[in-house]
Amino acid sequence: MRWLSFMVLGLSVTSCDGEGRHPAGLASSAPPVAAKPGGRVDVSIVETGFVPDQIQVERGKPVTLVFTRKVEQTCVDKVVFPAEGIEKDLPMGKPVEVALAPAADTSFRCPMGHAVGRVTVR
Numbered sequence: 001m002r003w004l005s006f007m008v009l010g011l012s013v014t015s016c017d018g019e020g021r022h023p024a025g026l027a028s029s030a031p032p033v034a035a036k037p038g039g040r041v042d043v044s045i046v047e048t049g050f051v052p053d054q055i056q057v058e059r060g061k062p063v064t065l066v067f068t069r070k071v072e073q074t075c076v077d078k079v080v081f082p083a084e085g086i087e088k089d090l091p092m093g094k095p096v097e098v099a100l101a102p103a104a105d106t107s108f109r110c111p112m113g114h115a116v117g118r119v120t121v122r
């Protein structure tokens with residue numbers, strides 16, 4: 001029965017439903033996506049969290065992140081920018097814009113703080 005418990009565990013980490021388990025608790029090791037000043041970056045919400053989850057911007061320059069939720073089964077039904085006090089609902093399939101001009105590194109996350117993305121300034 002060892003294989004069965006393994007499968008159950010595997011399923012349980014695909015969403016954060018209050019258990020506090022989330023596959024994207026740490027930002028991925030994918031290379032950051034560079035945003036042009038005044039530009040837009042599309043961020044998809046998929047089963048593993050935010051893609052991309054590392055975005056590089058020029059310090060103090062405006063950038064618009066466009067979040068689109070592409071999966072029903074996710075706790076990422078809102079995106080939260082704690083440092084900026086921004087919280088936006090992410091209806092399924094509807095692009096939601098968040099405008100920023102960060103002066104320092106910042107981050108965004110699901111309401112429970114499991115799926116995380118980072119915005120780094122250069």
Ligand SMILES: [Cu+2]
Pocket residue numbers: 016022075076110111112113114115
């Ligand atoms: Cu979460």
